[in-house]
Amino acid sequence: MITGALRTALHRTGALPVLAVVVLALTWGRSLPAVVVALVSCLLAGAVLSAVHHAEVIAHRVGEPFGSLVLAVAVTVIEVALIVTLMVDGGDKSAALARDTVFAAVMITCNGIVGLSLLVASLKRRVAVFNAEGTGAALATVATVAGLSLVLPSFTTSKPGPQFSTPQLVFAALSALILYGLFVTTQTVRHRDYFLPVTSSGEVIDTEEHAEPPTRRTALLSLGLLALALVAVVGLAKAVSPTIELGVLTAGLPSSVVGIVIALLVLLPETIAAVRAARRDRVQTSLNLGLGSAMASIGLTIPAVALATVWLPxxxxxxxxxxxxxxxxxxVIVGTLTVVPGRATPLQGSVHLTLLAAYIVLAVSP
Structure with missing residues (x-):
């Protein structure tokens, strides 16, 4: 049986994803007036909060690091589907869409989510404590896959411009997929203890202390509502993107700013969940969300777009x-120096946030 508190929570948040998906179906592909855009934006915010709630219910049921993995992979799979769809519809104009989206996700997760989590945790408890072994393995994987997928094409000579030849693209896609699979296996099976939260007193947290885990029925219901909420988040973000594009164009900003805004909206559920975990002295959970999302974004997007090139002209x-x-x-350098000690102060969090700010400033004023 579902407890009264959980039943109340599901009734309160369960309607939002359904309503958001219905509105998404009604507004998809249409030009929206300002009033409808305002309504869609409100539903977008509600879908984000609902996604975070249901992700936390699932995480409580399955424990860490599986809970972080569920949210990161779910968001990334839907994001990849959106990218491929836009590339199919966009033609040559979308040639750099995958690169821009993946790089925006890397900067937002590795500097935004990680920096904000470290800052929140260290301001509350003076020092943010995490497992350097697990976090270091995650950062090394992200750096390797990002280097192979986003850096090497700028220096290869088989094809003109920053692009891979077909054999190079196949290698990059397979490498990303294999490394992501190994990362997930390491995180959830062979070295799961490296990714468990560590409190500021050095205690490893393998189970939640205060509340009983939700029932299997409740967790499955939350899983379905999480999927609906994430579809709504990505879809509604796409629905309001013409308004964002118009605002960016009116302000005279580069078109790449639109991708950053959309990426910020799509990654908002992970950001909120990570900050909440940091406030509860679960910094490792926050880092699992941030670096795991970066790894999922590269490890799933690059193989997907590589496969899509078969029919993309x-x-x-x-x-x-x-x-x-x-x-x-x-x-990568700052992340390595942050991870090695296994402890961080507000300074490290602020440095990461400064790098994110530099990325946004350069996007606005290249």
Missing amino acids: GPLLLGLGASHLVLLALT
Whole structure:
């Protein structure tokens, strides 16, 4: 039986994903007036909060690090589907869409989610404590796959421009997929203890302390509602993107700003969940969400778009420009220095957030 508190919570949040998906179906592909855009934006915010709630219910049921993996993979799978759809519809104009989206996700997760989580946790408890072994393995995997997928195309010579030849693209896609599979296996099976939360007193948390885990029925219901909420988040973000594009164009900003705004909206559920975990002294959970989302974004998107090139007529541009290469290098270096001690102060969190701010400033004013 579902407890009264859980039943109340599901009744309160269960209607939001359903309503958001219904509105998404009614508004998809249409030009929306300002009043409808405002309504869609409110439903988007509600869908984000609902996704976070149901992700936390599932995480409580399955425990860490499986809970973090559920949210990261669910968001990324839907995001990949959206990217491929846009690439099919966009023609040559979408040649750099996968690169821009993946890089935005890497910067937002590795600097935004990680930096904000470390800042929140360290401000509350003076020092944020996490498992350096698990976090270091995650960061090393992200850095390797990002380097193979986003850096090398800028230097290869088989094809003109920042793109891979077919054998190179196949290698990058298979490498990303294999490394992601190994990462998930390491995180959930062979070295699961490396990814469990560590409190500031050094205690490893394998189970939640205060509340009984939800029933299997409740967790399955939340899983279904989480999927609906995430579909609504990505779809409604796409629905309001023409308004965002118009605002960006009116303000005279580069078109790449639109991708950043959409990525911020799509990654909002993970961000909120990570900050909540950091406030509860579960910094490792926050880092699992941040780095896991970065790894899922690269490890699933690159193989998907590589497969999509079979029927996509235009080129696939993956190589980063000079300024983005510098930002990625700084992110990896700073991330390594942050991870090695297994402890962080507000300074480390602020440094990561500064790198994210630099990325946004350079996107607005390249």
